[in-house]
Amino acid sequence: MSIALIIPDRxxxxxxxxxxxxxxxxxxxIWPELYDPAEVEFAVVWRQPHGCLNGLVNLKAIQCxxxxxxxxLSDPTLPDLPISRIVDPALTAAMIxxxxxxxxxxxxxxxxxxxxxxxxxxxPKSPRKLSRITILGxxxxxxxxxxxxxxxxxxxxxxxxxxxxxQDIQCFAGDEQLHHAVAAADVIICLLPLTPSTENLLGRxxxxxxxxxxxxxxxxxxxxxxxxxxxxxxxxxxLGAACLDVFRQEPLPPASPLWQHPAVLITPHVSAVTNxxxxxxxxxxxxxxxxxxxxxxxxxxxxxxx
Amino acid sequence: MSIALIIPDRxxxxxxxxxxxxxxxxxxxIWPELYDPAEVEFAVVWRQPHGCLNGLVNLKAIQCxxxxxxxxLSDPTLPDLPISRIVDPALTAAMIxxxxxxxxxxxxxxxxxxxxxxxxxxxPKSPRKLSRITILGxxxxxxxxxxxxxxxxxxxxxxxxxxxxxQDIQCFAGDEQLHHAVAAADVIICLLPLTPSTENLLGRxxxxxxxxxxxxxxxxxxxxxxxxxxxxxxxxxxLGAACLDVFRQEPLPPASPLWQHPAVLITPHVSAVTNxxxxxxxxxxxxxxxxxxxxxxxxxxxxxxx
Numbered sequence: 001m002s003i004a005l006i007i008p009d010r011x012x013x014x015x016x017x018x019x020x021x022x023x024x025x026x027x028x029x030i031w032p033e034l035y036d037p038a039e040v041e042f043a044v045v046w047r048q049p050h051g052c053l054n055g056l057v058n059l060k061a062i063q064c065x066x067x068x069x070x071x072x073l074s075d076p077t078l079p080d081l082p083i084s085r086i087v088d089p090a091l092t093a094a095m096i097x098x099x100x101x102x103x104x105x106x107x108x109x110x111x112x113x114x115x116x117x118x119x120x121x122x123x124p125k126s127p128r129k130l131s132r133i134t135i136l137g138x139x140x141x142x143x144x145x146x147x148x149x150x151x152x153x154x155x156x157x158x159x160x161x162x163x164x165x166x167q168d169i170q171c172f173a174g175d176e177q178l179h180h181a182v183a184a185a186d187v188i189i190c191l192l193p194l195t196p197s198t199e200n201l202l203g204r205x206x207x208x209x210x211x212x213x214x215x216x217x218x219x220x221x222x223x224x225x226x227x228x229x230x231x232x233x234x235x236x237x238x239l240g241a242a243c244l245d246v247f248r249q250e251p252l253p254p255a256s257p258l259w260q261h262p263a264v265l266i267t268p269h270v271s272a273v274t275n276x277x278x279x280x281x282x283x284x285x286x287x288x289x290x291x292x293x294x295x296x297x298x299x300x301x302x303x304x305x306x
Numbered sequence: 307m308s309i310a311l312i313i314p315d316r317x318x319x320x321x322x323x324x325x326x327x328x329x330x331x332x333x334x335x336i337w338p339e340l341y342d343p344a345e346v347e348f349a350v351v352w353r354q355p356h357g358c359l360n361g362l363v364n365l366k367a368i369q370c371x372x373x374x375x376x377x378x379l380s381d382p383t384l385p386d387l388p389i390s391r392i393v394d395p396a397l398t399a400a401m402i403x404x405x406x407x408x409x410x411x412x413x414x415x416x417x418x419x420x421x422x423x424x425x426x427x428x429x430p431k432s433p434r435k436l437s438r439i440t441i442l443g444x445x446x447x448x449x450x451x452x453x454x455x456x457x458x459x460x461x462x463x464x465x466x467x468x469x470x471x472x473q474d475i476q477c478f479a480g481d482e483q484l485h486h487a488v489a490a491a492d493v494i495i496c497l498l499p500l501t502p503s504t505e506n507l508l509g510r511x512x513x514x515x516x517x518x519x520x521x522x523x524x525x526x527x528x529x530x531x532x533x534x535x536x537x538x539x540x541x542x543x544x545l546g547a548a549c550l551d552v553f554r555q556e557p558l559p560p561a562s563p564l565w566q567h568p569a570v571l572i573t574p575h576v577s578a579v580t581n582x583x584x585x586x587x588x589x590x591x592x593x594x595x596x597x598x599x600x601x602x603x604x605x606x607x608x609x610x611x612x
Contacts, residue, residue, distance in 0.1 A: 101410030120565040122557035251428035259426040
């Protein structure tokens with residue numbers, strides 16, 4: 001019996017080594033080099049080539065190697081099996097650290113000072129006043145981020161597809177409240193899951209509902225945003241700046257107009273990378289549960305899509 | 307009797323209005339438009355033209371409109387009078403906010419990602435590990451900044467001309483310990499006062515004593531640093547990056563090679579700007595003390611130069 005690691009384009013030595021330490025009796029294999037596909041009972045998966053799970057006839061469960069399962073669910077040939085995703089305090093802490101840094105970057109006007117530096121221009125300016133943040137998506141990460149910034153003294157609003165109730169956070173729900181949720185925000189942080197109902201959700205009407213000068217931060221999935229609408233809102237208002245860590249196509253193609261837009265800060269999907277050391281124990285535990293046929297940790301609801 | 311505001315190149319309406327509210331019986335005048343120079347008893351001063359205080363024959367005290375008095379003391383004709391400087395929790399909080407943001411900027415590799423963005427390059431990288439900070443200068447601001455980062459979990463060292471003792475901070479003193487103080491630091495933050503003994507203190511030998519890849523942040527005064535040595539240390543090692551908020555000449559001249567150096571982040575002296583609203587009460591109190599001939603708040607030691 002074995003575990004297959006199906007994570008293309010990533011060095012997997014460390015994950016393989018640590019999982020082997022946690023499960024010394026189990027063969028840990030790196031796809032596509034499998035000893036016998038019929039022996040694979042459990043797969044750790046990230047952006048798998050569509051169809052590759054079908055040959056694993058004795059597969060019992062799928063462990064997504066990240067918080068967002070959209071790249072797994074997009075496989076039309078996906079076998080009907082329990083799926084678990086990563087929920088990790090270290091991942092949440094990394095996301096909060098990234099967003100703290102990006103908030104400071106804009107508060108200190110480092111975007112503007114960097115542009116002025118390119119032109120050797122000296123134009124002092126006071127810090128930006130950023131007091132209202134709206135978080136789109138109030139799942140594990142979204143609600144943790146919201147309460148973090150709430151503790152920092154910001155005024156928080158949040159929006160989710162379904163109604164939520166969180167302390168000290170003004171919660172909005174459903175399509176009809178999306179524009180209300182962001183109308184007063186100085187900063188909008190997207191932490192939505194990518195599902196058929198959030199794909200292209202943030203388009204022209206959304207950006208036109210923002211406050212003049214608002215800052216948009218996407219740390220969820222690129223396909224939630226209509227890039228053409230985002231660029232138009234930067235060029236003609238009301239959007240003031242955008243920090244994008246995720247893109248419809250990654251790596252972001254060199255021809256994308258996002259790269260050279262002066263009001264866009266691009267980071268190459270680094271906001272919260274799964275930490276091998278901290279997630280090995282939950283993957284090993286899910287493997288044991290899959291063998292025993294008991295419920296997985298952090299199960300994915302296939303109807304909701306997250 | 308009057309108070310003269312001698313702060314060239316700055317709009318002073320707000321300061322004048324607030325001081326007038328605090329001292330309704332006193333004339334608050336903006337230099338050089340003085341009703342009668344002989345009536346001026348107290349001067350609020352920042353970068354005064356040399357000699358301009360000599361005509362104020364009844365001046366009793368000088369209030370520096372900032373934390374650093376170097377630009378006042380550099381006047382060779384300065385009258386021999388008590389001088390006070392600003393010590394303000396809001397100034398300290400602004401400095402800590404600036405440094406927090408700059409630390410996050412480097413931790414998240416935003417310097418590298420910005421350069422890569424200019425070339426449409428997608429190269430993910432984990433956050434920089436920055437664990438050791440050395441603060442140069444352990445006065446009001448330096449010691450507050452050191453204990454702030456200590457509370458954030460960094461390992462702190464500090465250096466000052468004279469020996470200091472601060473909780474949880476490894477303190478170094480005197481010229482002979484300067485290189486020891488910075489040898490292990492990932493980040494060096496300069497908060498020294500500018501005095502004859504700190505001018506050009508940070509030169510070739512200093513930069514050569516740094517750890518490879520170290521980051522240097524100057525939020526004190528430009529003239530403490532030998533820019534040629536700093537640029538050489540960036541180009542040939544060991545210095546990894548520099549964030550400069552202060553310069554020997556401000557505004558930084560367009561011809562300075564600092565502007566276009568890829569490893570330099572320039573901000574136009576914004577790290578901690580005196581907040582008119584929060585400092586009016588200490589200025590008014592010092593005016594009353596000067597009239598009564600009692601000791602000023604936050605007096606400057608003219609022998610030390612700060």
